Amino acid sequence: MKTMRAFLCAFPCAGICLWQTAAGAAPSVAVSQGEESDLSVLYDSADLIQGLIATELPGDQGWHPAVVNAEDKLPAFTDGAGILASGLTGLLNDFPGAGLPAKRIQYELRAPADIGEIRVFTGNNGRDGRVFHTYTVRFSTDGGQTFTEPIYVQSHPSGTLNNAQFNTWRVVLSQLSETAGPLAVQATHVEFDFYSVDNTGGQMRDPFDGPNPFTGIDDGLNAAFVSPLVWEIDVIAAVKPPALSATRVGNNLVLSWVGPAQGVAVQSTPGLSLPDWQDLNPQPVITSDGTTSTAQVVIEPGQRYFRLRF
Ligand SMILES: [Ca+2]
Ligand SMILES: [Ca+2]
Ligand SMILES: [Ca+2]
Numbered sequence: 001m002k003t004m005r006a007f008l009c010a011f012p013c014a015g016i017c018l019w020q021t022a023a024g025a026a027p028s029v030a031v032s033q034g035e036e037s038d039l040s041v042l043y044d045s046a047d048l049i050q051g052l053i054a055t056e057l058p059g060d061q062g063w064h065p066a067v068v069n070a071e072d073k074l075p076a077f078t079d080g081a082g083i084l085a086s087g088l089t090g091l092l093n094d095f096p097g098a099g100l101p102a103k104r105i106q107y108e109l110r111a112p113a114d115i116g117e118i119r120v121f122t123g124n125n126g127r128d129g130r131v132f133h134t135y136t137v138r139f140s141t142d143g144g145q146t147f148t149e150p151i152y153v154q155s156h157p158s159g160t161l162n163n164a165q166f167n168t169w170r171v172v173l174s175q176l177s178e179t180a181g182p183l184a185v186q187a188t189h190v191e192f193d194f195y196s197v198d199n200t201g202g203q204m205r206d207p208f209d210g211p212n213p214f215t216g217i218d219d220g221l222n223a224a225f226v227s228p229l230v231w232e233i234d235v236i237a238a239v240k241p242p243a244l245s246a247t248r249v250g251n252n253l254v255l256s257w258v259g260p261a262q263g264v265a266v267q268s269t270p271g272l273s274l275p276d277w278q279d280l281n282p283q284p285v286i287t288s289d290g291t292t293s294t295a296q297v298v299i300e301p302g303q304r305y306f307r308l309r310f
Helices: none
Strands: 008-010 015-020 027-034 103-123 134-140 151-154 171-178 184-194 230-237 245-249 252-258 265-269 286-288 292-298 305-309
Touching (some): 151 171, 265 292
Antiparallel strands (some): 015 151, 134 151, 245 252, 265 305, 286 292
């Protein structure tokens, strides 16, 4: 079973700050950075928003004036590629104003979908503070009429440096997920607000003067005003766990599912009102024909329910 820390995870050379206002939620973020070869995953060409062109929302502040190529603008967020030849791909506008996003966009999904993960890639060939990112994301399940409370993601703690003296990262990836299941179930729309991240010195800072309204914390630094280059946004569909079916064969119950045989444990509980899921001990032998996996369990007196643990 996966266990992940929520809210604040700190790493020796990097970190992540993340909060959500909704009670009981446990979003989790993993960050990798450096060269593209250092990232835990690269650009996805088949995610839920691949090829979609976002709608810019009221308050959107356009693009950095250096960005002139159409392919470096909205298409760049969903083209399945990183920085293009211009070197200016996805460069947002600077000086959005304290507390204000630089870019406000909405995606309408092709069909309602469960969202498992959000990946944001930012970077700069110049290896400066523009490689960081800060964003909020919200989901709608009713055609864009109402949205969830925003999840705030800041790729690195305020004060983190990236410049010629420190780190010299070229690209940063954050992966946002939810510990207890999908980020959103049957989402129809996803909205992002992207913020400035830097002070021209390569120092990550939040986009607020005074307390950050998403975290309640004042990072003690003036609001960022230098914006990132957003190379790609990937919205990854949640993987549905396989359904379990059961057939009686003699004194055995044959459990089968479409999915892997490796890394799986069969669990049982005598009841569902106060379930006490335990791994079967010993575990049954699990075989696979390449598509369907099966496990034979000896039928015992009494009632038992079964499930798989991955
Ligand atoms: Ca993509
Ligand atoms: Ca601040
Ligand atoms: Ca891209």
